[in-house]
Amino acid sequence: xxxxxALFSYLSAQLSLDKEAAQQIAGLFTFVHFExxxxxxxxxxxxxxxxxxxxxxxxxxxIDENGSEITKCFAKExxxxxxxxxxxxxxxxxxxEALESVETACIKTSDIRLLCSKSPLLAEKVSKLINQAYxxxxxxxxxxxxxxxxxxxxxxxxxxxxIVSRAKQEHIASxxxxxxxSLSRLKREIK
Numbered sequence: 481x482x483x484x485x486a487l488f489s490y491l492s493a494q495l496s497l498d499k500e501a502a503q504q505i506a507g508l509f510t511f512v513h514f515e516x517x518x519x520x521x522x523x524x525x526x527x528x529x530x531x532x533x534x535x536x537x538x539x540x541x542x543i544d545e546n547g548s549e550i551t552k553c554f555a556k557e558x559x560x561x562x563x564x565x566x567x568x569x570x571x572x573x574x575x576x577e578a579l580e581s582v583e584t585a586c587i588k589t590s591d592i593r594l595l596c597s598k599s600p601l602l603a604e605k606v607s608k609l610i611n612q613a614y615x616x617x618x619x620x621x622x623x624x625x626x627x628x629x630x631x632x633x634x635x636x637x638x639x640x641x642x643i644v645s646r647a648k649q650e651h652i653a654s655x656x657x658x659x660x661x662s663l664s665r666l667k668r669e670i671k
């Protein structure tokens with residue numbers, strides 16, 4: 481499927497837009513390719529865009545006080561990245577990097593705001609996407625507070641088999657709040 485078709489399909493299905501509206505909105509996007517290992521958003525930088533991942537896998541991460549990379553979240557096909565910039569218009573507190581060769585559909589946050597101001601229905605859809613992203617973050621915080629490492633790993637593996645098979649173990653471990661060796665041990669214990 482071409483990038484244009486993938487975007488059109490997403491806009492039509494996920495945002496429940498008719499053909500004309502989907503085509504109009506699709507015209508505001510540009511397609512941007514990122515090689516594996518490249519930054520999409522730089523920590524401390526400002527981004528005026530949001531990205532819909534059409535193909536590939538990305539992660540958002542920050543560097544803690546010990547210099548360790550801590551994975552905040554992953555985004556795969558038909559997931560968004562860049563909500564923080566849309567919501568705050570502040571420098572990004574984390575990096576977003578391509579873990580694989582990534583194809584994205586990029587839209588300016590100013591275009592999203594303009595579209596939402598003209599269409600209450602679209603504003604509602606965007607709000608729903610942002611709420612889903614927030615709930616995912618809230619769910620992770622709850623898991624850290626109420627579950628041990630084994631339970632967090634089992635839940636993550638069950639809910640994200642694609643990410644488990646595509647992301648490096650060190651990135652998954654940092655997302656779960658454990659070391660890569662602890663994750664290896666958990667995997668051995670479970671088998």
